[in-house]
Amino acid sequence: xxxxxxxxxxxxxxxxxxxxxxxxxxxxxxxxxxxxxxxxxxxxxxxxxxxxxxxxxxxxxxxxxxxxxxxxxxxxxxxxxxxxxxxxxxxxxxxxxxxxxxxxxxxxxxxxxxxxxxxxxxxxxxxxxxxxxxxxxxxxxxxxxxxxxxxxxxxxxxxxxxxxxxxxxxxxxxxxxxxxxxxxxxxxxxxxxxxxxxxxxxxxxxxxxxxxxxxxxxxxxxxxxxxxxxxxxxxxxxxxxxxxxxxxxxxxxxxxxxxxxxxxxxxxxxxxxxxxxxxxxx
Amino acid sequence: xxxxxxxxxxxxxxxxxxxxxxxxxxxxxxxxxxxxxxxxxxxxxxxxxxxxxxxxxxxxxxxxxxxxxxxxxxxxxxxxxxxxxxxxxxxxxxxxxxxxxxxxxxxxxxxxxxxxxxxxxxxxxxxxxxxxxxxxxxxxxxxxxxxxxxxxxxxxxxxxxxxxxxxxxxxxxxxxxxxxxxxxxxxxxxxxxxxxxxxxxxxxxxxxxxxxxxxxxxxxxxxxxxxxxxxxxxxxxxxxxxxxxxxxxxxxxxxxxxxxxxxxxxxxxxxxxxxxxxxxxxxxxxxxxxxxxxxxxxxxxxxxxxxxxxxxxxxxxxxxxxxxxxxxxxxxxx
Numbered sequence: 001x002x003x004x005x006x007x008x009x010x011x012x013x014x015x016x017x018x019x020x021x022x023x024x025x026x027x028x029x030x031x032x033x034x035x036x037x038x039x040x041x042x043x044x045x046x047x048x049x050x051x052x053x054x055x056x057x058x059x060x061x062x063x064x065x066x067x068x069x070x071x072x073x074x075x076x077x078x079x080x081x082x083x084x085x086x087x088x089x090x091x092x093x094x095x096x097x098x099x100x101x102x103x104x105x106x107x108x109x110x111x112x113x114x115x116x117x118x119x120x121x122x123x124x125x126x127x128x129x130x131x132x133x134x135x136x137x138x139x140x141x142x143x144x145x146x147x148x149x150x151x152x153x154x155x156x157x158x159x160x161x162x163x164x165x166x167x168x169x170x171x172x173x174x175x176x177x178x179x180x181x182x183x184x185x186x187x188x189x190x191x192x193x194x195x196x197x198x199x200x201x202x203x204x205x206x207x208x209x210x211x212x213x214x215x216x217x218x219x220x221x222x223x224x225x226x227x228x229x230x231x232x233x234x235x236x237x238x239x240x241x242x243x244x245x246x247x248x249x250x251x252x253x254x255x256x257x258x259x260x261x262x263x264x265x266x267x268x269x270x271x272x273x274x275x276x277x278x279x280x281x282x
Numbered sequence: 283x284x285x286x287x288x289x290x291x292x293x294x295x296x297x298x299x300x301x302x303x304x305x306x307x308x309x310x311x312x313x314x315x316x317x318x319x320x321x322x323x324x325x326x327x328x329x330x331x332x333x334x335x336x337x338x339x340x341x342x343x344x345x346x347x348x349x350x351x352x353x354x355x356x357x358x359x360x361x362x363x364x365x366x367x368x369x370x371x372x373x374x375x376x377x378x379x380x381x382x383x384x385x386x387x388x389x390x391x392x393x394x395x396x397x398x399x400x401x402x403x404x405x406x407x408x409x410x411x412x413x414x415x416x417x418x419x420x421x422x423x424x425x426x427x428x429x430x431x432x433x434x435x436x437x438x439x440x441x442x443x444x445x446x447x448x449x450x451x452x453x454x455x456x457x458x459x460x461x462x463x464x465x466x467x468x469x470x471x472x473x474x475x476x477x478x479x480x481x482x483x484x485x486x487x488x489x490x491x492x493x494x495x496x497x498x499x500x501x502x503x504x505x506x507x508x509x510x511x512x513x514x515x516x517x518x519x520x521x522x523x524x525x526x527x528x529x530x531x532x533x534x535x536x537x538x539x540x541x542x543x544x545x546x547x548x549x550x551x552x553x554x555x556x557x558x559x560x561x562x563x564x565x566x567x568x569x570x571x572x573x574x575x576x577x578x579x580x581x582x583x584x585x586x587x588x589x590x591x592x593x594x595x596x597x598x599x600x601x602x603x604x605x606x607x608x609x610x611x612x613x614x615x616x
Contacts, residue, residue, distance in 0.1 A: 119597050123552030124586045132309040214556055253439055264434035
């Protein structure tokens, strides 16, 4: 354990990424005590105030306090990402193990679907799904929509990992000693894949957030929820850039950048744990 | 590559096209949406007149759009239409056809996307190779942190920042559109310069982000390649640095990059759609945004289908040319 902590301290990317995400968490938690989250609704405060002591992030044209919007919206955006990411990696892991461990026709079909699905621009498929759903989406529905494609990449990458793992000696020995397929997957393969799965998960969360923000900027998100992407939709809708309301888009932009940088550096750090060969070159 | 592989690969492309068409057809049906009625009700509300007789109007329009026939007939005729690239009329901009609207937008997107993808791929790959090369200039190491940071940001967010700095604060470049309002699209030097000036910021927001990704991938591959025995052997033979760099390392490390390019096209396009929306660039992305705002289902479907087919075709071409780059492929039977 001590050695592990010592290693983590040398893993700069992991530390930096975690620090960024921790900073966001603190911002949201402290924010909930400091500001009234109800002010994230339209018509709560005086519209279009630049940042001041009263409204540190300013207010938007529909009368939302942008600090309250950020405090309420950041967890919503992260929630979409995490639900979709977990679903994606969960489904992806099961499919990958079925495909790579049992091979045969199941592998052909799963690999075929994943390969075809990945070459298709995901955002466009999500758009078709989102416009086909009657009425507006809720935050959770949004997560499910995004998850509908979030399993493709994990399936592909985890499958490749399992394929290389299953040829190792200790798996061979487990198989010869009469261990059942599911048991080998659970007790032999899984533990060795955990760091890799973690990196895949963070990656999937990041892609899911990117996809959800994309849908939201196009106006297909939950219209009444103050997510980061919806804030940017209103920025675009009201032409805040040309009108010089710089504070309106600055706050969501900075937070989104922190989210993506944080997740990115955590992935790099986890990759380094999963793949020790990277340690030399980093 | 054997003939069977080529046929197989083309088969995958046909499957992609068929899946895209079917998805387009069935998803909206599943939701039970009625674009014609929605549109007519909208019009009625806008005009403020009584909604009397709207049922008859719906019937007439449904007959005109062929929506009153059984499902399988609609599906077959839809596939037939799609095969001829006929996506019906735009509901919001009737009587314009969807294909004519798409045809107008395609050159903008192809220009922007083609230019930025090629530039970022070439610059990123060379940069990544140099970053891993121990004998590269020292100052290059300083490029790594900004490349990493930029790489993690969505295209359109960087676009917002660039737009604020270079179009709003320092009005060096136009803030909006594909050409100046009032300029007439024609083949003159003035118009081409105008278009180029408008393309700089959207292009930069894609290139700056994408280059980092290619550089990171290439750097990783170069590090692995430089550890290979044949590189050590080449050094031992006393080959020049340039030869080792170009013909031994770069030549081998570039293969996974090209594979990654084929896989990344879809993502790049998804990102570029949002860049076009933010900059009001008159390409496919902005057209799609307009279609979503106007609830123009035929237009949305037409765009999604066209883009999927175009990307599928690009990937197919990349795949078919890949054996030229990697001669080992032609010997291996899969």
